[in-house]
Amino acid sequence: xxxxxxxxxxxxxxxxxxxxxxxxxxxxxxxxxxxxxxxxxxxxxxxxxxxxxxxxxxxxxxxxxxxxxxxxxxxxxxxxxxxxxxxxxxxxxxxxxxxxxxxxxxxxxxxxxxxxxxxxxxxxxxxxxxxxxxxxxxxxxxxxx
Numbered sequence: 789x790x791x792x793x794x795x796x797x798x799x800x801x802x803x804x805x806x807x808x809x810x811x812x813x814x815x816x817x818x819x820x821x822x823x824x825x826x827x828x829x830x831x832x833x834x835x836x837x838x839x840x841x842x843x844x845x846x847x848x849x850x851x852x853x854x855x856x857x858x859x860x861x862x863x864x865x866x867x868x869x870x871x872x873x874x875x876x877x878x879x880x881x882x883x884x885x886x887x888x889x890x891x892x893x894x895x896x897x898x899x900x901x902x903x904x905x906x907x908x909x910x911x912x913x914x915x916x917x918x919x920x921x922x923x924x925x926x927x928x929x930x931x932x933x
Contacts, residue, residue, distance in 0.1 A: 824851055824855040
């Protein structure tokens, strides 16, 4: 797998492709929830912890919302839209000061998770398509120089 981080000038919004349907078929909705939950636990110990809710109940709800979003993006049930409306992720992230470094940290925390999934038999093609989505999608969230 090629888990490198794309660099782009501030404000760049390159085209982003959703993960291939095979990713959801291999990982399942429950598997996506587990990926996000593990990612959030890594965030708790990271330099970007301050960007996430301090209250544990709110932090758990943020995990659920993120899981719902990724399940929907990957072609699963539209839990996010049913519970929160249109994703509008740029607007939802606007209140948070997301720098290039914060984005890089957020993205890098996915690397060991995806590498573990490869050892569990998830195809490299599926994992690469999910990484490619995360890589470009996360560029769109940068809102602070």
